[in-house]
Structure formats: C-alpha cells, structure tokens
Amino acid sequence: xxxxxHLSLILCCLFCITSCFEVTEEVSLRADGSGSVTLTINMSxxxxxxxxxxxxxxxxxxxxxSQAEIEAKFVEVQTRLRAMAGLSKVVxxxxxxxxxxxxxxxxxxxxxxxxxxxxxxxxxxxxxxxxFQPPNFTYTDGKLSRRVAYPHQPELYRQASLSxxxxxDTARMISIFRLPRPIKRVSNDKARVSPSKTSILLQASxxxxxxxxxxxxxxxxx
Amino acid sequence: xxxxxxxxxxxxxxxxxxxxxTAQDLLQYIPSEAAVVLSIDPSTxxxxxxxxxxxxxxxxxxxxxxxxxxxxxxxxxxxVAAFNDPQRYGMDLDRASYFFYFNKGSDxxxxxxxxxxxxxxxxxxxxxxxxxAEKGLRLIEDGDVIMAxxxxxxxxxxxxxxxxxxVQLERDYDWDWEEDxxxxxxxxxxxxxxxxEEIVEEEFEDVMLEEPVPEVEIEIAEVEEVEEELxxxxxxxxVEEDRIDGFxxxxxxxxxxxxxxxxxxxxxxWDWEEDxxxxxxxxxxxRTKAAVxxxxxxxxxxxxxxxxxxxxxxxxxxxEGNDMHLWMxxxxxxxxxxxxxxxxxxxxxxxxxxxxxxxxxSLWIDLNFNPGSIDFDYHVQLDEAWMRYVxxxxxxxxxxxxxxxxxxxxxxxxLSINVNMExxxxxxxxxxxxxxxxxPEVGPMAGELIDIVDIVVDEQxxxxxxxxxxxxxxxxxxxxxxxxxxYDYDEEFNLIEKEELRKQTLPEFVMMMGYGREDxxxxxxxxxxKAGGLRRVDNYYQVTTDMMGMNxxxxxxxxxxxxxxxxxxxxxNLSSGWPAKERIAKKHRQLMEDNVQVVFWDIPKSLNSxxxxxxxxxxxxxxxxxxxxxxxxxxxxxxxxxxxxSYFSKMSFRFANQQMNSLDQLFQFMEEIFKMESQGDxx
Numbered sequence: 001x002x003x004x005x006h007l008s009l010i011l012c013c014l015f016c017i018t019s020c021f022e023v024t025e026e027v028s029l030r031a032d033g034s035g036s037v038t039l040t041i042n043m044s045x046x047x048x049x050x051x052x053x054x055x056x057x058x059x060x061x062x063x064x065x066s067q068a069e070i071e072a073k074f075v076e077v078q079t080r081l082r083a084m085a086g087l088s089k090v091v092x093x094x095x096x097x098x099x100x101x102x103x104x105x106x107x108x109x110x111x112x113x114x115x116x117x118x119x120x121x122x123x124x125x126x127x128x129x130x131x132f133q134p135p136n137f138t139y140t141d142g143k144l145s146r147r148v149a150y151p152h153q154p155e156l157y158r159q160a161s162l163s164x165x166x167x168x169d170t171a172r173m174i175s176i177f178r179l180p181r182p183i184k185r186v187s188n189d190k191a192r193v194s195p196s197k198t199s200i201l202l203q204a205s206x207x208x209x210x211x212x213x214x215x216x217x218x219x220x221x222x
Numbered sequence: 223x224x225x226x227x228x229x230x231x232x233x234x235x236x237x238x239x240x241x242x243x244t245a246q247d248l249l250q251y252i253p254s255e256a257a258v259v260l261s262i263d264p265s266t267x268x269x270x271x272x273x274x275x276x277x278x279x280x281x282x283x284x285x286x287x288x289x290x291x292x293x294x295x296x297x298x299x300x301x302v303a304a305f306n307d308p309q310r311y312g313m314d315l316d317r318a319s320y321f322f323y324f325n326k327g328s329d330x331x332x333x334x335x336x337x338x339x340x341x342x343x344x345x346x347x348x349x350x351x352x353x354x355a356e357k358g359l360r361l362i363e364d365g366d367v368i369m370a371x372x373x374x375x376x377x378x379x380x381x382x383x384x385x386x387x388x389v390q391l392e393r394d395y396d397w398d399w400e401e402d403x404x405x406x407x408x409x410x411x412x413x414x415x416x417x418x419e420e421i422v423e424e425e426f427e428d429v430m431l432e433e434p435v436p437e438v439e440i441e442i443a444e445v446e447e448v449e450e451e452l453x454x455x456x457x458x459x460x461v462e463e464d465r466i467d468g469f470x471x472x473x474x475x476x477x478x479x480x481x482x483x484x485x486x487x488x489x490x491x492w493d494w495e496e497d498x499x500x501x502x503x504x505x506x507x508x509r510t511k512a513a514v515x516x517x518x519x520x521x522x523x524x525x526x527x528x529x530x531x532x533x534x535x536x537x538x539x540x541x542e543g544n545d546m547h548l549w550m551x552x553x554x555x556x557x558x559x560x561x562x563x564x565x566x567x568x569x570x571x572x573x574x575x576x577x578x579x580x581x582x583x584s585l586w587i588d589l590n591f592n593p594g595s596i597d598f599d600y601h602v603q604l605d606e607a608w609m610r611y612v613x614x615x616x617x618x619x620x621x622x623x624x625x626x627x628x629x630x631x632x633x634x635x636x637l638s639i640n641v642n643m644e645x646x647x648x649x650x651x652x653x654x655x656x657x658x659x660x661x662p663e664v665g666p667m668a669g670e671l672i673d674i675v676d677i678v679v680d681e682q683x684x685x686x687x688x689x690x691x692x693x694x695x696x697x698x699x700x701x702x703x704x705x706x707x708x709y710d711y712d713e714e715f716n717l718i719e720k721e722e723l724r725k726q727t728l729p730e731f732v733m734m735m736g737y738g739r740e741d742x743x744x745x746x747x748x749x750x751x752k753a754g755g756l757r758r759v760d761n762y763y764q765v766t767t768d769m770m771g772m773n774x775x776x777x778x779x780x781x782x783x784x785x786x787x788x789x790x791x792x793x794x795n796l797s798s799g800w801p802a803k804e805r806i807a808k809k810h811r812q813l814m815e816d817n818v819q820v821v822f823w824d825i826p827k828s829l830n831s832x833x834x835x836x837x838x839x840x841x842x843x844x845x846x847x848x849x850x851x852x853x854x855x856x857x858x859x860x861x862x863x864x865x866x867x868s869y870f871s872k873m874s875f876r877f878a879n880q881q882m883n884s885l886d887q888l889f890q891f892m893e894e895i896f897k898m899e900s901q902g903d904x905x
Contacts, residue, residue, distance in 0.1 A: 022709065024717070040717075045706055045724075176715045199715045 021046060021171050028178040033109045033139050036089075043099040050099050067096055074101070077120055081105060084119065086112030110137040110144075144177065145219040152212030168207035175202045179222045187219040198222075248320055248335050248383060251521050252530040256322040257554035259530060261547045263318040270545075270591055270883045277306060279889055281896035297351040304347065312344030313337075313384075322530070324554075328392035331517055335385045344379060352377070362515070367522050374510050376518040387518045391510050394500035535584045539603060544588040552583030552602065583608070594880035596888065603868040611653060614645035616863040620691045620815045621736045621782060626799025627791060628732065630806040632698030634831060635823040638814040643690035647681065687743070689736030689781075693814065695806070697732060699831050701725045702772045702787070728772055729831065732786040743778055750776075762792045819861040819871070825854040849898075853878055853891045 021043040029035040043050060054067050065073075074092050081090045086108040093102040107113045114137055136147045157168060182197035191202040204214035252259060267273060276282055283302070290301035308315045319336035338344050345368060353361065353370060362369045369378035376387045501509070530536050541547050588599040604612065620640040628636065706724045709717050737743055747763060750756035756763040762777035762784075775792040777784045786792060791800075799805065813820045829851045859873040877887045 024709070026717075040709075042709060044708075176711075178715075194714045196714060201711065201715045 022174065023172070024174040024176065026176045026178070027113075029110075029139070029144060029180060031180040034107060035110075035113075036104065036106045037113060038102060038104040041101045047097070047099045054096075073123075077103070077123055080119055080123060081116055084112070084116055087116055110139040113137055142181075143219065143221050144179065146217060148216040152210070154211040157207055157210050165207070168210060169205055171206040173204050173206065173209060173216070175216060176200070177218075177220065179220065181222045183220055183222045185219075185221040188215065188217060190214050191218060248318070248337065249531050250524065250526070250529045251335055251383065251385065252320060252322045252333070253324065253521070253524055254528050254530055254533040254536075255326075256324045256530050256533075256536075257551045258321075258323040259536065259549045260321040261318050261541065262320075263545060263547070264316055265318070266543065267545050267591065267885065268316070271885045276886070276889050279893045280900075281893045282889065284896060294351065300347075300351045309339060310343070311347040312340035312342070314339035329513075330390040332388040332390075333385055333521065334387075335383060337383050338379060338381070341379060341381045344384060348377065348379075364519065367519070369515070369518055371511055371514045371518065373507070374514060376514040378518045378522070380522065385518070385521060387514060387521070389510060389513045389517055391506070391513055393506055535582065535603075539584060539586050539601070541586065545591055546589040547586065548589075549584065549586040552585050552604075553580040581605070591883055591885035591888075593883050594877050594887075596875045596884045598873040599870060600873070601868050601870040606867065608653075609864065609867050609869075611645075611649040612864045612869055614649055615641050616818050616869075617645060618642040618690055618818070620693075621689070621734075622815065623780070623782060623799070624691070624693045624734050624814065625806050625811040627734060627782070627784070627795070628693070628695045628806040629697040629800055629804055630810075631804060632827065633806060633810075633824060634696040634698065634729070634828050636693060636695035636806075636810070636814075636820070637822075638693040638817075638820045639691065640814070640818050641690040643688045644685035646690065647685065683739065683742065686738040689738060691736040692734065694733040695731065697730050697788070699727050700730045700788075702728050726772075728787070730786075730788050732784065732788055732791060734785075735783045736781055737778065737783050738781070740778065740781075743783065747776070747778075760793075761796065813858075813860060817860045817862050818864075819859075821857070821859040823857040825856055826851040849891065849894050853887060 021041070024038075024040040024042070026038045026040075027035060028037075053064055057066065058064060071094070074094060078090055078092045081087050081103075088106045088108075090105040091103070093100075095101070105116070107116065136149075138145045138147075157165060160168065176199060178199045180198070183193050183200060186193065186200060188202060190204070191200050193200050200218075200220060202214075202216065202218065204216070208214040209216070264273065277286075286302050286305040287298065290298040290305070294301045304311045304313070314337045317337050319334065321332070321334045323330065323332050325331065348370075349361075360370065362371075366380045367378055368380075369376060371377075374389055374391075378385055378387070526532070535551060536549060539549060541549065582605040583603060585600070585602050587601070588597075590597045590599075618640050620638065624638070703723050703725055705721050708720050708722045710720060712718055747756060747758075750763070751758060755766055756776065757766050761779075762775050765774040765776065772787045773789060774785070774787050775789065777792055777796060779796050784792065784796070810820075810822065813822075829847050833847065855876040855878050857873070857875050859871060861869070861871040875884070877884055879887060
C-alpha cells in the first residue's frame with residue numbers, strides 16, 4: 001500500500017520487466033484527518049514481456065507466480081483491508097492485459113492507514129530485505145509527517161547487471177499528497193508544490209531510492 | 223562463449239593424437255561391436271597449421287593446465303610437459319588415434335587408443351606420475367602388456383601402442399516391492415515406527431471413543447486501546463464502484479476466498495543408500511575392477527574376425543583424409559540400452575522393429591579445418607528401402623517466387639525446406655506398417671487400421687494442400703509502432719491517462735509456405751475471422767491477438783501463404799514482391815532451389831542487431847561481440863537432394879579471413895577472448 005511495500009514488490013519484479021514501470025501513491029487528506037489513498041502500479045510498457053513470462057512461469061530460472069496466484073494474493077489483501085476497522089471503500093482493480101493494478105481505500109485517520117500498511121506489508125512481504133520498517137504517517141492539525149525507513153544500499157546498484165541498472169534507472173516512484181489547506185513548509189527539498197499549494201509531488205527513480213540520493217521522508221506544514 | 227570443457231576436449235583431441243602404427247594397426251584393438259568410433263588424424267591437421275605454435279598460445283597453455291589439474295592434480299607440471307612435448311615421453315602424436323564406445327545391455331565400455339614411439343619412456347612417465355601403489359593401483363604384466371586399473375578406468379600399453387579404458391556397469395538394485403509397498407502386519411508396522419512397546423489396538427480404540435474431549439481454556443488477548451481521533455461516523459454503504467474500461471473489479475466476486483497457504487513439505491532428494499542395492503559398495507567396486515581388467519586385457523587379443531575391421535558397416539564407409547572422423551552404428555541409436563523391462567509392450571515392440579529397420583544403417587561425420595571455414599559433413603547410409611523413401615521425399619521443387627518476397631540488404635538469416643509432401647506421407651505409411659505390426663495391441667490389424675484411416679482422411683487433399691516447401695527469413699530490424707498507456711500529471715498533479723504511440727525496434731521476418739487448393743485455404747481464414755483471431759483488411763488479414771508486441775499479418779497470393787510482421791510487404795508488395803535490386807542475393811536463391819534444406823546465418827549482422835536491440839552484453843561481452851563480428855562471417859548448413867545409398871548434410875562456419883586456415887583463426891579468436899577475460903579478471 002505504501003512505498004516500502006511497493007518498493008519491495010518492484011525489486012522482486014525487476015527481473016520480469018524489460019521496460020520502465022511506475023508506482024504512484026496518492027493520499028488525499030481531509031481536515032479531520034480522514035482521507036483516501038490510491039496506489040497505482042503501472043507496468044503497461046512491459047505488458048508483452050510480462051504476458052510471456054506469466055505463460056512460461058519463470059524468468060532466468062526464477063519461478064514467478066501465475067496469474068491465478070497473483071489474483072489470489074490481491075483478493076486476500078482486499079479481504080483483509082475490508083475487514084479492518086476504519087477503512088472503507090476498499091477497491092482493487094487489476095488489468096492483466098495492460099498490467100495496471102490499482103488499490104484504493106478511504107481511511108478514518110492516519111493511524112488506520114498505518115495499521116493497513118503494516119497488515120499489507122506482512123501479507124506481501126516477499127522482499128529479500130528483512131529490515132524494512134513500515135512507513136509511519138503522523139498527523140496533527142496542520143502537519144502531516146511521513147517517515148519511510150529502509151536501508152540505503154548503493155552497493156546493490158553497483159553490483160547490479162547493466163539490465164538491472166537500466167530497470168532501476170527507469171522505474172519511477174511517485175508520491176502525491178493533497179491537503180485541505182495551502183502548504184506552508186516542506187522538509188523534503190526534492191518535492192514539488194502545485195501552484196494552488198494544496199498538492200505536493202515527490203518523484204524518484206528506484207535507483208535514486210536504492211542509492212539513498214532521494215528519500216521519501218517528508219514533513220509538510222499546512 | 224565456448225565452454226572451457228569443450229576447449230579442453232578440442233585441444234586434447236586435435237593436439238594430442240598420436241600414432242606410431244598405421245591407422246589400420248590400431249583399429250585391430252577395437253572390437254567389432256563398437257557402436258561409435260572417433261578418429262583424429264593430426265597428419266592432415268599438421269599440413270594445414272603449425273601445431274607447435276598453437277600449443278604455445280596462452281589459451282592453449284591455460285587449457286592444458288586446467289586439463290592436467292582436473293585429471294592429474296598431483297603431477298600437473300609433468301602433464302603439461304607431456305602436452306608440450308609428447309614425443310619425449312614416448313607418445314607419438316603425429317598419427318591417428320581412436321576413441322570408441324559400445325554397450326552390452328546397460329553396461330557401457332569406452333576406450334581411447336594412441337600409438338607409442340618409445341614404450342620404455344612412456345612406462346617411466348606413467349610410473350613416475352599416475353601410478354600410485356598407495357592408492358591401490360597395481361601394475362599387471364602379462365607378456366608384453368602392462369596394465370593398471372583404478373576404479374572404473376584402466377590404462378595399458380605394449381611396445382607399440384597404449385590405451386585408456388573405462389567401464390560403467392549397471393548396479394543391481396535390491397528393490398523388494400513387497401517390502402517397500404506391501405501390506406504390513408499392523409504389529410510389524412507399529413513396532414517399526416514406535417519401537418518395541420506393544421500398543422494394543424483395543425486400548426487405542428477405547429481412547430478414541432470413550433474419553434471425552436478435554437476442555438481447552440482459550441485465553442482471550444487484551445485488545446490494545448488505541449486513542450483515536452474523533453471522526454464523524456459515516457454509514458458504510460455499498461457503493462457502485464466506478465469502472466474503468468479494461469479493469470476487472472475483484473469486488474464483484476461472490477464469496478471472496480482467502481487462500482490459505484499451507485506449508486509445503488519439501489521432498490528431499492532421494493539418497494540411494496547402500497542397502498538399496500543388491501550389492502555393497504565394495505562388491506560393486508570389485509566387480510567393476512574385474513570388468514575393467516578383463517575388458518582391457520581382452521582388447522589386446524581380439525581375434526581378427528572380431529575386430530572393427532570385420533564390421534562391414536564400418537569398413538564400407540569412407541573414412542580417410544579428414545581431420546576428425548566420427549562413425550556411428552545407426553542401429554545402436556535404436557537400441558533400448560537394456561531398458562526393455564521398463565517399457566510397455568507397445569513401445570518395446572515398436573522400438574525393436576525400428577531397430578531392425580536400421581540394421582544396415584550407419585552414420586558418419588567428417589570435420590575438417592579448411593582455409594576460411596570449419597566444415598562438418600554429415601552422412602547417413604541406409605538400406606535400399608529407406609533410401610528409396612528418402613530419395614522420393616527429395617523429389618521436390620521450391621516455389622521460385624519465394625525469393626521475390628525476401629529483402630536481401632539486411633538479411634540476418636533464413637531457413638528453407640523443400641520436400642515432396644505426397645511422397646513423404648505415402649512413404650511414411652509404408653514404413654510405419656511394420657512398426658505398427660510389431661506393437662502387440664495392433665499386430666496384424668495394422669494394415670486394416672491404416673486402410674480405415676484412409677477412408678476418413680482425404681490424403682490426396684492433404685498432398686495437394688501442403689506443397690512441402692517453406693521458407694522463413696529474418697530480414698533485418700525495423701521500428702514498429704504500438705500504442706502504450708502512459709500517465710501524466712496536470713499542474714495540480716492530477717493523473718491524466720494518455721495513449722501514446724511508441725516506436726520499438728524489433729526483428730522483421732517473413733514466413734512463406736506453398737499451398738494448393740485455395741478454396742480449402744479460404745475456409746481456414748473464414749474460420750479464423752469468425753473465431754475472432756483474424757480481422758480482414760483488404761487483401762490480407764491481421765492477427766487480432768497481441769503477440770510479441772507487434773502486429774502480425776496473414777495473407778495468401780498465387781500459391782504462397784504469408785505470415786509476417788512486415789506491414790509494408792503485406793500492404794504494398796504482395797502482388798509483385800520487392801523491387802529486383804532489393805531482393806535476396808541470387809546465390810541464396812540458388813541454394814534454396816537446389817537443396818532440400820538450407821539454413822543461413824549472417825553472424826556480424828546478427829550481432830549488430832543484438833546490440834541495436836539493446837541486449838546488455840556487459841563490458842567484456844561487448845568486446846567478445848566485437849571480436850566475433852570481425853572474425854566470423856556466417857554459418858551455412860545445406861542438405862542436398864539424396865542420390866545413391868546415402869544422403870548427407872554439410873554445415874560450414876565461415877571466417878572473415880578466407881585465406882587463413884580456420885583452426886588458426888579459431889585459436890586466435892579464443893586467444894583474444896582469453897586475453898580480454900584475463901585482463902578483466904585482473905582489473
């Protein structure tokens with residue numbers, strides 16, 4: 001649901017994909033602390049290769065789950081989220097033709113959001129990195145903070161093959177927050193604020209995240 | 223990249239072959255039942271290249287060291303010295319040597335023979351290097367034959383030649399089905415599983431039926447109180463989710479199923495234990511050793527009428543004048559290798575009949591390092607019944623218009639096949655009859671079964687529909703356009719979905735097949751349209767399924783069925799083909815028309831294309847590719863039409879330098895790669 005989970009998902013999917021792909025999260029926060037979140041994973045540029053890989057069932061000797069297994073996992077995630085107090089309108093959309101997947105939900109407060117992240121991370125933790133810490137949103141009136149703790153591993157990039165580096169360079173993470181009032185201060189200097197000052201976008205390639213050149217941590221006062 | 227093990231074998235076989243005798247003399251040590259005989263004749267190689275200079279290359283020395291390390295780690299230096307100067311150690315490497323193989327049931331026998339120039343020198347060499355009494359080796363002297371065996375291998379020599387032998391015996395398995403899978407007496411089972419303590423069945427039942435299920439206390443965990451901010455309660459009602467075209471909403475599934483992943487038991491790989499065999503390890507080793515000794519000693523005293531020189535199939539095939547020559551008894555290929563008991567009766571009968579059909583068949587391959595090319599000539603000799611069939615299938619013609627639709631400028635490669643379909647299928651029926659009759663379930667009914675199939679299947683229609691000629695060519699790389707879904711953001715970072723036309727470089731190909739009976743062909747296309755797999759556009763069809771990220775087309779025109787991704791060909795050039803000056807070169811056209819099968823591969827263009835496609839070779843890989851592009855030219859394999867009592871195919875790897883011998887060029891190629899990799903390792 002949030003950056004670490006989809007970061008791990010991205011890293012695990014690296015070998016499946018030969019073109020760039022994109023993960024976008026959007027969090028819209030209301031004044032009372034409730035809001036909505038949408039996570040979009042777009043692998044349409046690799047759709048043909050992914051279809052072939054799913055048919056074969058493996059890539060470079062590594063087994064990959066079947067479409068049925070992936071769907072079952074998505075259903076499990078949705079079921080768990082729907083059962084969670086404070087979450088509503090949980091919707092999962094998946095398109096195995098264009099390989100675009102969207103999860104969206106409304107949350108009653110950011111603590112519910114955090115719990116959802118922990119829950120889904122446990123469900124989907126296929127990452128080879130065991131020391132991921134789930135991201136932590138905190139919200140007080142007028143300040144939204146986001147802490148994303150994960151190990152920076154520049155050696156991972158250095159040791160990667162040319163094709164893996166290409167994938168990491170072209171895979172993108174995009175984080176968009178929409179806030180109920182104009183933004184006054186932002187801690188992350190890589191973030192961009194919209195002209196209306198109610199939206200903020202932070203974008204980074206997977207390579208930049210892995211190397212630690214860009215972090216997703218942000219504290220936004222509004 | 224050529225594997226090191228292959229390089230080592232090549233080095234050993236080409237550079238180490240020796241013979242102080244005539245080739246005929248060595249052959250007397252090979253039994254007539256040998257199914258495979260490989261000969262290496264350095265005398266022809268030495269007329270083509272400077273073998274001594276090749277030996278001194280860094281890559282050759284590396285391979286020699288690795289070979290010595292693999293086989294003789296305690297005496298690596300001695301064996302490298304022997305490699306560099308075999309004459310000094312009594313080995314005459316100027317003459318042909320032989321490798322042979324045969325099997326008796328599941329037992330396999332191998333031998334390698336080479337000539338000696340000085341038996342005493344060789345004997346001293348062996349005793350000072352390989353021979354080690356502490357490891358259980360002992361020398362057996364029998365007349366002028368000295369022999370030593372260890373494990374499953376042996377070495378022996380006399381005054382004029384030496385041999386290395388090996389035997390692989392089938393091990394007897396002690397598989398008592400009843401013991402492993404039969405019914406256990408219950409007490410026996412319990413005792414084995416639980417020890418000697420007796421468990422009374424009645425007591426066990428009492429426990430199951432009479433003892434009440436104990437109550438279990440369930441501890442209720444305390445729920446951590448979470449301080450929640452006050453939120454206005456909203457009634458949760460099902461909402462009709464917005465649907466986006468192309469998406470499937472999982473929420474409309476009935477009962478969601480939670481997949482519970484059970485922990486899978488991983489089966490450990492079966493580890494054969496000694497008591498799974500009918501004999502102990504020591505017994506098997508002793509049996510193998512005895513077999514090696516008997517086999518090796520026996521090779522020195524084969525009666526004249528039992529050597530390979532009495533095997534007419536071997537004797538009657540041409541085997542002189544080649545750098546390397548491999549002969550194989552084709553009937554051996556149909557040998558069931560002692561597996562009869564594991565095959566069902568149908569398969570067993572079928573294979574026996576097939577083997578009988580190949581009784582007089584043999585196969586041989588000649589390898590020659592010629593100026594500018596490495597040539598493999600592959601011959602198969604069959605009995606007259608088979609050859610009559612093969613000749614009839616080769617009585618064919620390739621559609622002379624194929625070449626009009628193949629662009630030549632960036633041709634990467636092609637495959638063409640040209641057979642007489644009617645003769646192929648009719649003749650196959652006649653050949654299949656004895657095979658089917660050999661299967662017990664079919665037996666004498668085989669002929670009648672085939673006749674009944676004839677009633678149902680209109681064979682004449684099949685012969686007329688499929689002409690038997692086909693050609694597939696990869697004619698270069700092209701940019702193909704396809705629609706891709708991308709996302710962009712407006713100034714408020716709202717997602718905007720867009721369809722974008724993206725260009726992608728992919729190989730361009732065309733496949734053609736000759737057909738007759740156009741009306742019947744149209745039926746297939748109509749079926750494809752109605753099934754939704756094809757969409758008609760003017761005079762061609764587009765495949766509707768998105769395959770390989772490109773548009774694919776089907777069309778038929780005047781006896782040629784086309785399958786291609788080249789939209790320009792299919793839309794604009796179907797009636798007359800490409801302009802004459804853009805077509806494939808005449809020499810290729812001639813090759814396709816004259817031969818039953820042709821495969822051509824332009825190596826530098828293919829490597830350039832791989833680079834253009836962005837294949838990540840890595841730094842060293844890029845350099846290897848560059849060397850490959852400069853050194854190699856093409857690969858060409860042809861199968862001419864059969865005449866006489868054999869048919870053959872020829873495969874040539876051509877180098878860029880057509881004057882220099884190919885063996886020299888091959889070693890130079892390996893030397894350059896070895897040096898690049900060595901530099902890479904050091905950096």
